[in-house]
Amino acid sequence: MTEELRIAIYAALLGLVQLCLAAWSPLGVAGYLRWNVGPRDTAFDVGPIPGRLRRVFVNFMETYVFFAVIVIALSLVNRSDALSVWGARLYLIARIVYIPCYAFAMSYVRSAVWAVSFFGILATACCLLF
Incomplete structure (x- = not known):
């Protein structure tokens, strides 16, 4: 298993944690x-705060699918x-940091952390494309 796939699994577990936070908060x-x-x-x-935790989970789901597809493709073509x-590590770390930034309304910091996670996806994708 590649390191990127392992990180994608950790990110999926992070998504489950976020789902629980959104549901239980x-x-x-x-x-x-x-x-x-x-009904x-x-x-x-x-x-x-519960509303923000719900939105942070939705935001995670919007980015995770792209990250997962890129990581799986990297593994399939052996381009790690x-x-x-x-890039994968950067994505995961930024997504972890993003949760409290969003939950506690750290507006500009939150946006910067989101950009870092997006840059992690782009860095990972570069290895697939070039």
Whole structure:
């Protein structure tokens, strides 16, 4: 197994953690449990931090699919090198850092950390393309 695939698995586990954070963080909000077990026909205001944790998970899902496809392709064509490993590590570390940055509304820092994770995807993709 390549290092990039191992990192993709760690990132998938991070996604599961984020899913749990998004699902469990609003449990203390009055009326949420009743809404959650119902048909969910209307939106429910879970509050700032649980709402941010939900959005950070959605954001993760928007980037992870690209990262995973690139890493799998790298493995299939045996193009792993130092840059692809570095890019994969950068992606994972930035995605970990992104969670508290988003949850605690660190606006400019959050955007910079997102850019770092995106750069990690690009660095990994460069090894596939060039």
